[in-house]
Amino acid sequence: MEQKFREKAVIIRQEEIATGIFSMWLKTEKIAKAARAGQFIAVYCNDGSRLLPRPISICEIDKDDDAVRIVYRVAGKGTDEISFMRTSMQLDVMGPLGNGFPIKEKKALLIGGGIGIPPLLQLAKDLKCETQIAAGYKEQLFLNEEFKKVGNLYIATEDGEHGTEGNVMDAVKRNDLDAEIIYACGPTPMLKAVKEYAKEKNIEAWLSLEEKMACGIGACLSCVCKSKHKDAHTNVNNKRVCKEGPVFRAEEVELS
Amino acid sequence: MEQKFREKAVIIRQEEIATGIFSMWLKTEKIAKAARAGQFIAVYCNDGSRLLPRPISICEIDKDDDAVRIVYRVAGKGTDEISFMRTSMQLDVMGPLGNGFPIKEKKALLIGGGIGIPPLLQLAKDLKCETQIAAGYKEQLFLNEEFKKVGNLYIATEDGEHGTEGNVMDAVKRNDLDAEIIYACGPTPMLKAVKEYAKEKNIEAWLSLEEKMACGIGACLSCVCKSKHKDAHTNVNNKRVCKEGPVFRAEEVELS
Amino acid sequence: MNTKVNIAGVILNNPVMTASGTFGSGEEYSQFVNLSQLGAVVTKGVSIVPWEGNPTPRIAETYGGMINAIGLQNPGIDLFIERDIPFLTQFDSKIVVNVCGKTMEDYCEVVEKLSDMPVDLLEMNVSCPNVKEGGIAFGQNPNALEKITKEVKKFARQPIIMKLSPNVTDIAEMAKAATAGGADALSLINTLTGMKIDINRKSFAVANKTGGLSGPAIKPVAVRMVYEAANAVDIPIIGMGGIVNAEDALEFIMAGASAVAVGTGNFINPYATLNVLKGIEEYMEKNHIEDINEIIGCVR
Amino acid sequence: MNTKVNIAGVILNNPVMTASGTFGSGEEYSQFVNLSQLGAVVTKGVSIVPWEGNPTPRIAETYGGMINAIGLQNPGIDLFIERDIPFLTQFDSKIVVNVCGKTMEDYCEVVEKLSDMPVDLLEMNVSCPNVKEGGIAFGQNPNALEKITKEVKKFARQPIIMKLSPNVTDIAEMAKAATAGGADALSLINTLTGMKIDINRKSFAVANKTGGLSGPAIKPVAVRMVYEAANAVDIPIIGMGGIVNAEDALEFIMAGASAVAVGTGNFINPYATLNVLKGIEEYMEKNHIEDINEIIGCVR
Numbered sequence A, B: 001m002e003q004k005f006r007e008k009a010v011i012i013r014q015e016e017i018a019t020g021i022f023s024m025w026l027k028t029e030k031i032a033k034a035a036r037a038g039q040f041i042a043v044y045c046n047d048g049s050r051l052l053p054r055p056i057s058i059c060e061i062d063k064d065d066d067a068v069r070i071v072y073r074v075a076g077k078g079t080d081e082i083s084f085m086r087t088s089m090q091l092d093v094m095g096p097l098g099n100g101f102p103i104k105e106k107k108a109l110l111i112g113g114g115i116g117i118p119p120l121l122q123l124a125k126d127l128k129c130e131t132q133i134a135a136g137y138k139e140q141l142f143l144n145e146e147f148k149k150v151g152n153l154y155i156a157t158e159d160g161e162h163g164t165e166g167n168v169m170d171a172v173k174r175n176d177l178d179a180e181i182i183y184a185c186g187p188t189p190m191l192k193a194v195k196e197y198a199k200e201k202n203i204e205a206w207l208s209l210e211e212k213m214a215c216g217i218g219a220c221l222s223c224v225c226k227s228k229h230k231d232a233h234t235n236v237n238n239k240r241v242c243k244e245g246p247v248f249r250a251e252e253v254e255l256s
Numbered sequence C, D: 001m002n003t004k005v006n007i008a009g010v011i012l013n014n015p016v017m018t019a020s021g022t023f024g025s026g027e028e029y030s031q032f033v034n035l036s037q038l039g040a041v042v043t044k045g046v047s048i049v050p051w052e053g054n055p056t057p058r059i060a061e062t063y064g065g066m067i068n069a070i071g072l073q074n075p076g077i078d079l080f081i082e083r084d085i086p087f088l089t090q091f092d093s094k095i096v097v098n099v100c101g102k103t104m105e106d107y108c109e110v111v112e113k114l115s116d117m118p119v120d121l122l123e124m125n126v127s128c129p130n131v132k133e134g135g136i137a138f139g140q141n142p143n144a145l146e147k148i149t150k151e152v153k154k155f156a157r158q159p160i161i162m163k164l165s166p167n168v169t170d171i172a173e174m175a176k177a178a179t180a181g182g183a184d185a186l187s188l189i190n191t192l193t194g195m196k197i198d199i200n201r202k203s204f205a206v207a208n209k210t211g212g213l214s215g216p217a218i219k220p221v222a223v224r225m226v227y228e229a230a231n232a233v234d235i236p237i238i239g240m241g242g243i244v245n246a247e248d249a250l251e252f253i254m255a256g257a258s259a260v261a262v263g264t265g266n267f268i269n270p271y272a273t274l275n276v277l278k279g280i281e282e283y284m285e286k287n288h289i290e291d292i293n294e295i296i297g298c299v300r
């Protein structure tokens, strides 16, 4: 079993990179060393009325400096609280959690939608073959300059102000993006479209899923998704997003 | 009815004046203007798990600068939280609450025990006649230099390192302190002793009481003490410490 | 935008009320809140004679909530009628008088005394966990509840709200019993019986040993019970338990409450009632809801 | 300093246990906690056949707590015996298997299968609010509770703990019924039934509509019920509900619990169980308590 750690991370810096989207670098003692692309951390709130940790994907890992970067959207009270934290303040975190993306030597297409884009950054940096990135934004761009440095970036925005008008699959189709492997992270409707596209084109595809979590480490069975095969752990057609996931082979999971 | 306000006060400064005893100056919009010696403010915690305000007496009032000073002991989680706050941070407060000390032109003896000493400071400053202050500390002194400037200070400490060895009533008796009016604030056993002493010597005495509070303004009936007379409000022998008090004529209340 | 709601024929300007016992008879909070802006003010429980209440400490803070065992201290109905009702009639909000008693006769006498008064609704507290006799005994047994409701109805000129205790196995059964007894509306929940121990003093944190748990901590239990009651009976329901902001209130409304009451929330912020009201209006505007009645019980 | 406690003849090294369903069978948390340091590990509920559990979302955060409606997903008793028991026997802590079922026969079959196993205690979950059949139905009716206790006892070689539901009018009555049925110990409380509504989606926050409320928010209710149960029966009581730190645990112990379990607290901090244990030892040292048994039920 891979090691997980609970630590007090120190905030190196935090900035708002688009309206309501924050990027935060955290200095950790052990998590950065152990982390891989596609894994996530559990971030605990300081306010005692909010008890459960917030799962946030790892966006970048700096092994030399023992730091991880997260990019998150203010979605509710917990992320709002965290967005007010400043350099040198401490944050309880646990990680690295989940399985992460499998790194394969194949021509890759990374598909990200909205706040599903950030976890693809470390993945793009880790991949060794040709890497194409399709990123679908609502309006405002973020991380796009950083993605340009690590692959060919194709953008979609809802109003078409940047890149293709429409969603990220429109960008994929418009640019006729071809690949031997797809990695995707984003909202469920997007993941469904990716799954279908991959099946049609017969491309190996890996999807990063989300589900409400409590323990984050596989003990509570809050975060299951429906799976094709019986899960070794509980002997039913459920897999734990926090443990067997968040990244699954597309055919393995039912998206609802 | 006198005005009460709920505001966001700004911390002007905070310092630890003895181990676990903090002094904090708060800039207020309206509270300082309305406040009197012996009144208190309700201080709300930022942590959402702690809902009820903490009643803290006003130690000093700076009407020119619209500021009030509180001096408090870290007694539990709420005061602990507040003790970590720094200059320019904001704190929700409500006040001024309660009746305050009656200011009379009589030779006065102020008796304070432990964390009951601070509210006597503004009182001592407001009194116009001869003012004697008896202050009983456990070990460490605080505010003593400030009291010296506004009256004759008599000190008691448990180990006798400063002033009289013993409690504050030992200092009163040892120095044979005489007065036409007594104002007292401190733990219940001390208040009982003061009440008895005043009765014996036939001195008018006013006691500042404590009780667990919820609303702080007289609506919830959490904070009652037993009274000699029927309370006009609820028609029984109870008075609300937050509203009819915290300062009562000694004969008026039963101390238990 | 319409925020008017109908509680047993009484039209409240808006669904925001105060929870009994947390707001006195409104005087203290009137320094902060213009009472005319509230849908209704619900008074502290009043009994036939003055009650002294319990010894102190009467309250203790708990995680996300508080325990109280005030023990229904009150001046008795005569002084109440003389002083508190005239005070409240100055305002536009509806007046709800909360009634407590030790025996069935106690309740009936108070109700009778109030029958000619300018009071809009009467709320029967048959669910106070902090007094020995009466109170909760009626609120934990469906037969007793039905019976006291029937009895009280005989003396009442105003519509009767029965205030239910959450300390029961089946809230739907209790809601049905009160309805069968002729209740015009229900309010729930009263407090959950709780206890806090002071481990340093090795004793109970409130003198009464047990007390009633209120505040945000209990909201999920309250919403569930309001939902179950609303789906069991057809009379209007006033929901309460942990409401601090508009989102809280809207949960209750969507679960089936026609009005809501703010209790412990007042202690956290004296403006809580007005904040709740403002937030409800903002939500309605943002979501293009013309009439609050559209969303009462919309989640099923 | 002695921290050993006796639960129905089974001696735990210390009173700190895990609460069923929050700790799996210990494997996941064993990365953080040396299981040998715990008084006992209590497993997730196990049934005669595998259960799929409820649809997601299965949980929602609430103020100072959480709602869950996992629905008792579990691999069934056979895989459990093959895999989870051998895992747990590696450690010094006692092993408590939590059992769930839809019918009385279900419970008895699981108990029978476990009777030859190296398991120290069996805990009957007759109080799960999140499954339609069985579960809580047994836990809300004193006659049904007495009957299932009797029945299960016939098949059990280990002492039986009956886990009580807090969703009842009178917990003392339930404690007495389980005791009359032959229960060797009681554990309480299971979760309070609650509901959360997502006002933006106008729907239930957990797919099952209702779920079980747990965490610090419910602690005062749990302490009160442990106190009432401890004063109603003579068998040992395992207290739980919102325990996050040693002060919480000591409240339960002083109210009458011989042991305590940490549930939701594990999600807040994976080291919660060990922190509780350490804090208890520190409290004992500071207050010169030689034997933890001195303070069990010391507040009356």
Ligand SMILES: Cc1cc2nc3c(=O)[nH]c(=O)nc-3n(C[C@H](O)[C@H](O)[C@H](O)COP(=O)(O)OP(=O)(O)OC[C@H]3O[C@@H](n4cnc5c(N)ncnc54)[C@H](O)[C@@H]3O)c2cc1C
Residues within 6 Å of the ligand: A040, A052, A053, A054, A055, A056, A057, A058, A071, A072, A073, A074, A075, A076, A077, A078, A079, A080, A115, A118, A119, A209, A210, A211, A212, A213, A246, D060, D061
């Ligand atoms: C594996 C995983 C990786 C994620 N990575 C990112 C990321 O990199 N950046 C980012 O912005 N967001 C990410 N999310 C979503 C993020 O967890 C939620 O937006 C966040 O928890 C919301 O918390 P809140 O307190 O602001 O909202 P609230 O609504 O106040 O949260 C209440 C509760 O619901 C949970 N919750 C709310 N929304 C979600 C959600 N979408 N998924 C899971 N739990 C939720 C919270 O954790 C909390 O327990 C990820 C989710 C998962 C499961």
Ligand SMILES: Cc1cc2nc3c(=O)[nH]c(=O)nc-3n(C[C@H](O)[C@H](O)[C@H](O)COP(=O)(O)OP(=O)(O)OC[C@H]3O[C@@H](n4cnc5c(N)ncnc54)[C@H](O)[C@@H]3O)c2cc1C
Residues within 6 Å of the ligand: B040, B052, B053, B054, B055, B056, B057, B058, B071, B072, B073, B074, B075, B076, B077, B078, B079, B080, B115, B118, B119, B209, B210, B211, B212, B213, B246, C060, C061
């Ligand atoms: C009128 C009045 C004036 C006071 N003035 C001062 C002062 O000037 N300086 C000072 O240090 N302390 C003062 N106190 C006591 C102070 O209110 C408590 O020490 C403080 O509330 C403890 O809060 P906590 O969160 O640290 O402790 P916790 O024990 O965590 O508090 C839990 C709850 O109990 C209440 N509580 C705890 N102790 C007391 C207490 N002694 N009296 C009333 N409520 C209590 C808290 O308000 C809170 O609601 C005063 C109390 C009263 C009633």
Ligand SMILES: Cc1cc2nc3c(=O)[nH]c(=O)nc-3n(C[C@H](O)[C@H](O)[C@H](O)COP(=O)(O)O)c2cc1C
Residues within 6 Å of the ligand: B214, B220, C019, C020, C021, C022, C044, C045, C068, C070, C072, C098, C124, C125, C128, C163, C189, C190, C191, C213, C214, C215, C216, C218, C240, C241, C242, C243, C261, C262, C263, C264, C265
């Ligand atoms: C201090 C206090 C006093 C209360 N007194 C009464 C009362 O006199 N009559 C009554 O019916 N309910 C009384 N209640 C219960 C409240 O009206 C309300 O039902 C309960 O507190 C839940 O709402 P909340 O969580 O918003 O406080 C009291 C509650 C508190 C906290």
Ligand SMILES: Cc1cc2nc3c(=O)[nH]c(=O)nc-3n(C[C@H](O)[C@H](O)[C@H](O)COP(=O)(O)O)c2cc1C
Residues within 6 Å of the ligand: A214, A220, D019, D020, D021, D022, D044, D045, D068, D070, D072, D098, D124, D125, D128, D163, D189, D190, D191, D213, D214, D215, D216, D218, D240, D241, D242, D243, D261, D262, D263, D264, D265
């Ligand atoms: C996610 C989750 C799953 C649970 N599963 C079970 C279970 O399988 N069997 C059981 O008896 N209790 C179960 N419970 C109840 C707990 O064991 C415990 O009684 C309750 O949560 C109160 O304790 P806590 O506040 O410390 O969590 C579960 C609780 C949670 C939060």
Ligand code: FES
Residues within 6 Å of the ligand: A212, A213, A214, A215, A216, A217, A218, A219, A220, A221, A222, A223, A224, A240, A241, A242, A243
């Ligand atoms: S969050 Fe507990 S199993 Fe995934």
Ligand code: FES
Residues within 6 Å of the ligand: B212, B213, B214, B215, B216, B217, B218, B219, B220, B221, B222, B223, B224, B240, B241, B242, B243
């Ligand atoms: S604290 Fe509410 S009446 Fe005094």
